[in-house]
Amino acid sequence: MMIRLFTWSLFFLVSTSGAMLAQETAWVRGTITDSLDQAIELANVSILGRQEGTMTGADGTFQIRVPSGRSFTLVVSCVGFRTEQFNVRLQAGETEERRIILKHDIRSLQEVSVSARQERASTFRRINIEELNYMPTTTGKVEAIIKSQAGVSSSNELSSQYSVRGGNFDENLVYVNDIEIYRPFLVRSGEQEGLSFINSDLVSSVKFSAGGYDARYGDKMSSALDITYKKPVQFAGSGSLSLLGASAHVEGSSRTQRFTYLAGYRYKTTSYLLNTLQTKGDYKPQFSDFQALLSYRFTRKLEISFLGNYSSNKYRFIPSETDVEFGTKDLPLNLKIYYEGQEVDRFDTYLGSLSLQYRPLQSVSLKFTGSAFRTSEQETFDILGQYWINELDNTIQSETYGDSILNVGVGTMLSHARNYLDAIVVTTSHLGSYQTDHNRLQWGFTFKYQDFYDRIREWELLDSSGYVLPDLENRIEMLEFRQSEQRIAYGHFSGFIQNTLEINSPKADFFITTGLRGTRWDYNRTLMVSPRITLSVQPFWERDMMFHLSAGYYFQPPFYKEMRRPDGSINEDIRPQRSIHLLVGGDYIFSMWDRPFKLSAEAYHKWLDDLIPYKIENVRLSYAGENISSGFARGIDFKLNGEFVHGAESWMTLSLLQTREDVEGDFAYTFDGKDYVRTEAGEFPRPTDQLFTFGLYFQDYFPNNPDYKVHLNAFYGTGLPLSSPHAEQYFTKLRMKPYRRVDIGFSKVIKRETDQYGDRNPLRVFKSIWISGEIFNLLGIRNVASYLWIRTISDQQGIPGRFAVPNYLTGRRFNVKLSVQF
Known part of the structure; x- marks a missing residue:
């Protein structure tokens, strides 16, 4: 790579x-x-x-x-x-x-440089960052573009998390300037989630692999995102202001180009969006961060750089009421909840990294890096909710149509949490490379020290019509209760070596990347060896095509979340999860309407073993803490991108996916003709089994007036599997509704980079200025983030005593944004 x-x-x-x-x-x-x-x-x-x-x-x-x-x-x-x-x-x-x-x-694409040819031959794809400023999004700009790629899906517009080919977000690698990036661990909903680490104003390049990536990247099982920040050559900057927040950045270099600086500040508040949720109340989210990249070149061979980040994510919520209709056409229901109490969360993260790069020869690069990441998190809430579930009159000609005609259940629920987490990850690493005309050798070593101190105390009490669940005669017991205090620390050592060889023949160019990665996980003294290979060929045909085949062994040592059982205890015998990737694909670059286009396709199969099953509740992953599952993921992805409109790149993606697992001890009931019989569940869909997804990002501009542009971002994904967080097993046959969303943005360029103004015009100090109007959830579709599970003692009219009430995501909102560059 x-x-x-x-x-x-x-x-x-x-x-x-x-x-x-x-x-x-x-x-x-x-x-x-x-x-x-x-x-x-x-x-x-x-x-x-x-x-x-x-x-x-x-x-x-x-x-x-x-x-x-x-x-x-x-x-x-x-x-x-x-x-x-x-x-x-x-x-x-x-x-x-x-x-x-x-x-x-x-x-002339067949004549590009050696590095570009080798990159095209890999499983990584470079993403056009020119679209970062224009794509309408409620989350991070980089993550929004990643979500629009083939094989990637996300069903929550409030979160920057994404799933890649059947994996969850914890299985994705994210690097910035060769530094692995972490995020807060206790976040359980998109409402709490603040700014992602990646500041799009500072980004120079974005490379993404949906699987089959080289030995240089590890140790995760799904995808790798490689971000490089800018290296400025002159003074510049930008700023933006919208209803969702503000950002600003500056960059520059000294006269001799020895010293460069790059810094950015962001502020985000989602109150405007959260006020469209079905749970009404006082939302007070405040998210901010500051990043800086400083570098100094001592000589032409030696350079030092520092990357620092501080992020403060605060979330306070005082709920007042929920009023939502659910059920079916034949059995319409209504849930009303009146609340008391509040939730107060805070997630503070710090990152500091110092890198020394030495280049003794033009063909040799040596990089040494030391970094430290720290997170301090707290999640606290005491919320009392009194609820009523009523059946609604569904007789169209009735005078009481739509009104409550029968009370199905009434009760009170009390939720309490005092959860705290402090974690430190210290990393030292070395990366090296040796480049010739047809060969690139890379190697690296990394040591990580990880320390976690976790305190959990949370419970839920349910009182339905005077009956406490669970119903015990002589005492009150919580419906859900977790309390633990854990402190663990361990080391993690890894190393890799890989080589990319280009072979030129009269009929084709061949690229062979072979690599070997070794990892030692000290927590339970596990040694992992991961061989990986990618073969690519570019035949000398009239059509510009390239094909690749990739295979590799991937291990994922458990991070703290995977090690923790549902009751909060730590599994000291847990093992790394394993995956074998096999994928075959290719791309075709062609010209249509005298404009460039690229068609890509990739089919894959992943064998999964020693899995740690989990459930998804909103964005929180609750792991079993045991290696009790095995499974697979397979599918095919397509992407077509190009200038459908001259000078404006657009793309569309289509993905088919099937991912299954077999969890030990899970069971199902089948009807044998006389009665329901308990049997082993066998293979069933994993929580990320989204069978079909389609994405579209389209740009256009007014004829003869390119200063007026439109940007459309649309996504459709079939429903994800649904299971109750209170159920003891992971098997489920239920699915959520499909996720459908369309966002659209309109932009007007006020000043172009080539425009010239007089000395007295204040706009002369700006390189470019544009204003945007965005409509989020253009069609007003009510997508579901999760379900609120309500229990009642009564079972009137044959209605079951457990209800899955949809927790809807944000509604339609309009946003306006002003952006400048100077």
Whole structure:
């Protein structure tokens, strides 16, 4: 897998003619990137009509001496990209900074650089970050684009969590600048979830793999997201303000380019959205974070950088009432709950990382990193709810149509929690690489120390019509009760080596990536060895196609959540979960309507063993804490992206998935013709078994006026399996309703980067300005996040004593946002 290297520039001074030397000169310097903000190496920079020129270094930087006092044309070209020309006029001794973006030439894609070819041959896909500023979303911008990828699904617009090919969010790897990222552990609902770590204003590149990734990435079983932050070359910044919060960032470098800085602040509040939920009350969420990336280049071979982050997520909620209708057409019901009490949560996270990169040779890179992550979390609530369940009159011509005609149940529920968690993860790592024209060798070592201190005390009491559940004659017992105090600490050592080899033949180019990953988990002294391989071939056909086959062994040592049983105790004999990935796929790059398009497809099968089964309640995963399950996941993903409208990239995805598991001890009742008989449950759908998903992101603009744009984001996913959190087993035949959502955004460019204003116009200080209007949940669809399980003693009219009341997600909302870049 290609690792983006932070390097320093090599400047080549080109001898000039006698006429050039006889006059005073000026300088042009800067950075050349592609449309994904990736540095372009070996791009040619020259003066039109002259032989003088230079080439960019590995980080895309260049510097060229130019004539002063007159106009000339600067020509920038590179194989696989469209040539660009710029008119320049400088005074003697003047230096101009330029940031140049080259667009891919669809007719020259077979001639792109070695690194780009090897990246295309891998299971990773680079995502166009140009769309980050425009996609309508209620969560993080990067996560919103990840959710729109093939094989990825999410059924909660309040959460940045996502599921990949049948796995849960805890099975996904997230890296920022080669640092593994963690998130708070106690979050149980999308309402509590604040800002994700990734600040889109700071992002330079996004790479994502939905499976079959290389030995460099581990140890998780589902996906890998690799984020690289910017390396500034000049001062710039941005800001945005909306009804959901605000953000700002600045970046820049010193005159000598030795010191660079990148910093961003974000504030988010979802009160505006949460007020559309069925549970009314006083929502007071406040989420903020600050990140900074500082780097200093001592020499052309040595550089040091620091990445720091502080995040504060506060959530306070004072519920007042819930009024929701549910049931069926034949049996319509209504639930009313009146509340007392409140919930107060706080999740504070800290991250600090120091990296030293040394490049003794142009082809060798050595990186050493030390990082520390700390989280301090508290979840506290005391909420009393008095509820009434009534049957509604469903006779259309009745005078009481829609009114309550029968009380089905009445009762009181009391929920209490005092949950606290403090955790520290300290990591030291080394990454190295050696690059030649047709070969790339990578290696790395990582040691992690993890320390968790967890205090749990939560219970639920249910009093239905004077009867306490469970019904015990001489004492009151809680319906649900958990209390524990645990402190665990352990080490985790891993290492890998992998090699990517390119073989050129007269009929095709072949890419072979082989790797071996080893992990030692000290908690129960487990040694894991993971071989992985990816084979790719690009035949020399008229059509630009590439095919790949990937296989690998993946282990996932339990993190703290997986180790904890439902009662709060720790399983000291727990084992890592295991998965074998096998996938085959390919892509086809073509031109249609004289515009670039790409069609990708990938089929996969994953064998799963030593699984730790879990239940999903909203966004909280409650694990069994035991390796008592095995299963599989298989499916196929398609993605078509390109310029359906000239100059605006859009895409659509389609995924088919089946994932099953067999949990020891789970049972089902089957009818044998006379009676219901208890039998083993066998294989049944896992909680993430979403059979069919379809996603669409479409952009358009007004004819002859591209300053007015529209951005449509739509998703459909079939219903997920549904099980009661109070049930002792994981088997279920029930499913939730399909998740359907359409968000749309309209944007108007107020100032383009190329617009020129007079000295007195205040807009001249901004590079670009645009305003957006967004409509979330355009169709007003009532999607379900989870279910509230209500129990009653009475069983009137044959109605069961347990009701699954849907907990609906957010309704339609309008948002306005102002964004500037300078």
